Structure formats: structure tokens, C-alpha cells
Amino acid sequence: MILTTETNTEVNNQFLNETITGLSAKPKYMHSKYFYDEAGDYIFQQIMNMEEYYLTDAEMEIMQYQADQIANVISDGSDAFDLIELGAGDATKSIHLLRKLINKKLNFQYFPIDISAHVISDLSVKLPQALPELQFTGLNGxxxxxxxxxxxxxxRQKVVLFMGANIGNMNVDEAEAFCVKVKALLSPDDLLIIGFDLKKNPKQILDAYNDKSGITRSFNLNLLNRINRELEGNFNLDHFEHYATYDPETGECKSYLISLENQVVNIGEHAIQFQKNEYVYMEISQKYAIAEIERLAHRSGFKVQQYFFDSRQYFVDAIWKVA
Known part of the structure; x- marks a missing residue:
């Protein structure tokens, strides 16, 4: 089953309004959530398979080898619960946890949430084939x-999954506001399982977002293609280049598109001016130290229950309980 609360017209109007607002701002910015159309989903799958992109393998290792322990924490004292995944993607990592929960014969229903209708549609086909016993409802929006x-x-008790370092798509203040908002929709003793990319060698981090094959570049530029397709834009992709930077002090890894010349881009009835060398802020990938994770949990109204690390300590899935 798939549920959605928005019509295609409403989604397109929001996409247009937020795009025009961002590109009319000083400095210009775009919303990274719009990276994920069908083409963007496909390119992101390529990113996750890149040699430089260590995040996927690190969290996959946690799910493959520690899902049973995570399932034990979830089921401790809970007879029945709803498992809600924010940004489910293709569920290749969470499926390990789903399988363990099913094997333990726990009474739960799975609600994968994704802004991409394509993702939810794919899950509605693949999950029943892979896990016939799974009770699930896909939520698009x-x-x-x-x-x-x-x-x-x-x-029932709620267990919210927010994996893949998706929390890193926000700066620290935005992440705190997000977690506070999630907590407001939960009840005492509900759980949030949240993935963090940990601070490590700066070159290793930057290489993951500035790969030599140019896949990350094409991921960023695909948003311009999407605007051209869906919002009647006329971006020339050859007039922009991808630029990434990482600050080891703050843990902020940021991606930009740089305008290579003075130009005017039309989006429907809107004309947007770009100056040569002007940047458009595309996304952030925030990295954390454990002390910073502890502080974020506390300030958001959660208490850290347990950490699950990969063998190289690149990544951590933290289990938080509503305080």
C-alpha cells in the first residue's frame, strides 16, 4: 500500500516556489531534497557504489553484522511497535534489520517514507517479494x-529510523531543530535510530564528495536537468561546474555549483541572473564527533541508549530514546 497527502500539482508548485526563492536569495542556494527524482535516485545508487564513498559500506557492515543486537534493543520491553523509516531509499541496509525483526516474530508494521514517489513505488514491488511476511505501508511525501x-x-510504540547519515544533510543548528521536531511527534520511550558519519581524515572525506569519476558532479548537475524538465527551465549545464570543500574544524563538507560566466537562466516566467564565478550552495554533509552527537541528543530531548560502530569506526548508528 502507498499513501500520499500531496497531489502532483502541489508537489510541482512547492518545487517551483522553493527553487525560485533559493535562486533569488543572496547567496543563492537550492534544496538538496530535490536531487532525488528518478534520474537522481539512479545516480545516487552509483555514488553509493563508488570506491571513495565509504559511508555505504560502513553502515552496511553495521546492519549486516549487528542488526540482531539492534533488534534486541528495539524489542526490549515492547510487545508491538511501528517501524518508521525517514528517507527509506532502496532499503538495502534496513532490510537486514527488517529480516531480524521478522525472524524474532515481533509484532510490527513498517512505514518507509520517501519524498521520491519512484522510491516508494519500487519498494512496494520489491519488499513483498523479498519479505513476504512483512506488513508495510509506503508513505510518499x-x-x-x-x-x-x-x-x-x-x-503503538514508534521506532523511527533515520539512516545513511541523512542527518548530515543539515548543519548543526538545522539538525537540532529537525530532531526537536521529530521528538515532538513521539511519545515517552519511543526510539530514534539515527546514523552519523564520524569525523576522520579530511582528505578521505573530501574525496567521497569530489570523486575522480565525476559522479557526484553529475548528481548535483542533475538538479538543473530536473528544473529544465519539470519547471520549464533552460539551464546550460556546461555553464556550471561542481565544487566541494571540507572544513575539519566544523565538520562541514559542502557542495556548490559555480557559474562559469555571466548568464540569465529562465525558469518558466522567472528570469534568474548569475554572475561569473557566483556560487550556488547545493548541500552540506555534516560530520560529527561522539561528543557532538551526545550534545545533539541532549539538546533535542533524547537520551543515548547505545552506539553501533563499523569495524573501522567510520560511522555510527545511535539509538536514542525520548527522554
């Missing part, structure tokens, strides 16, 4: 709208 919809289905 905004995280918080869909989290509210999932909340309305039952009063």
Missing part, C-alpha cells in the same frame, strides 16, 4: 507530514 500520518494509524 514530506517527512513530517508522513510521520504524522503514520502516527495516526496506531498508538
Amino acid at each position: 514530506d517527512y513530517f507530514d508522513m510521520l504524522k500520518a503514520a502516527n495516526e494509524t496506531s498508538d
Whole structure:
């Protein structure tokens, strides 16, 4: 089953309005959530398979070898619960946890949430084939709208998954505001399982976002293609280049598109001026130290229950409980 609260027209209007607002700002910015159309989903799958992109293998190792322990923490003292995944993607990591929960014969329902209708549609086909016993409802739309919809289905304990270092797509202040908002939709003793990319060698981090094959570049530029397709834009992709930077002090890894010349881009009825060398802020990938994770949990109204690390200590999945 797939649920959505938004029509295609509403989604397109929001995409247009937020794009024009961002490109009219000083400095210019775009919303990284719009990277994920069908083409963007495909390119991101390529990114996750890159040699330089260590994040996928690190969290996959946690799920492959520690999902049983994570399932034990989830099921401790809980007879029935709803498992809600924010930004489910293709579920290749979470499926290990789903399988362990099913094997333990736990009473739960899975609600994968994703802004990409393509992702939810794919899951509705693949999950019943891979896990016939799984009870699930796919939710297509905004995280918080869909989290509210999932909340309305039952009063059972909620276990929210937010994996893949998706929390890193926000700066520290935004991450705190996000976690506070999630906590407001949860009840005492509900759980949040959240993945963090840990601070490490700066070159290793930067290489993951500035790969030699140019896949990350094409991922960023695909958003311009999407605007051209869906919003009647006329971006010339050859007039922009990808630029990434990492600050080891703050843990901020940022991606930009740089305008290579003075130009005017039309998006429907809107004309956007770009100066030569002007940048457009595309996304952030925030990296954390353990002390910073502890602080974020505390300030958001959660208490850290347990950490699960990969063998190289590149990544951690933290289990937080509503305080």
C-alpha cells in the first residue's frame, strides 16, 4: 500500500516556489531534497557504489553484522511497535534489520517514507517479494507530514529510523531543530535510530564528495536537468561546474555549483541572473564527533541508549530514546 497527502500539482508548485526563492536569495542556494527524482535516485545508487564513498559500506557492515543486537534493543520491553523509516531509499541496509525483526516474530508494521514517489513505488514491488511476511505501508511525501500520518494509524510504540547519515544533510543548528521536531511527534520511550558519519581524515572525506569519476558532479548537475524538465527551465549545464570543500574544524563538507560566466537562466516566467564565478550552495554533509552527537541528543530531548560502530569506526548508528 502507498499513501500520499500531496497531489502532483502541489508537489510541482512547492518545487517551483522553493527553487525560485533559493535562486533569488543572496547567496543563492537550492534544496538538496530535490536531487532525488528518478534520474537522481539512479545516480545516487552509483555514488553509493563508488570506491571513495565509504559511508555505504560502513553502515552496511553495521546492519549486516549487528542488526540482531539492534533488534534486541528495539524489542526490549515492547510487545508491538511501528517501524518508521525517514528517507527509506532502496532499503538495502534496513532490510537486514527488517529480516531480524521478522525472524524474532515481533509484532510490527513498517512505514518507509520517501519524498521520491519512484522510491516508494519500487519498494512496494520489491519488499513483498523479498519479505513476504512483512506488513508495510509506503508513505510518499514530506517527512513530517508522513510521520504524522503514520502516527495516526496506531498508538503503538514508534521506532523511527533515520539512516545513511541523512542527518548530515543539515548543519548543526538545522539538525537540532529537525530532531526537536521529530521528538515532538513521539511519545515517552519511543526510539530514534539515527546514523552519523564520524569525523576522520579530511582528505578521505573530501574525496567521497569530489570523486575522480565525476559522479557526484553529475548528481548535483542533475538538479538543473530536473528544473529544465519539470519547471520549464533552460539551464546550460556546461555553464556550471561542481565544487566541494571540507572544513575539519566544523565538520562541514559542502557542495556548490559555480557559474562559469555571466548568464540569465529562465525558469518558466522567472528570469534568474548569475554572475561569473557566483556560487550556488547545493548541500552540506555534516560530520560529527561522539561528543557532538551526545550534545545533539541532549539538546533535542533524547537520551543515548547505545552506539553501533563499523569495524573501522567510520560511522555510527545511535539509538536514542525520548527522554
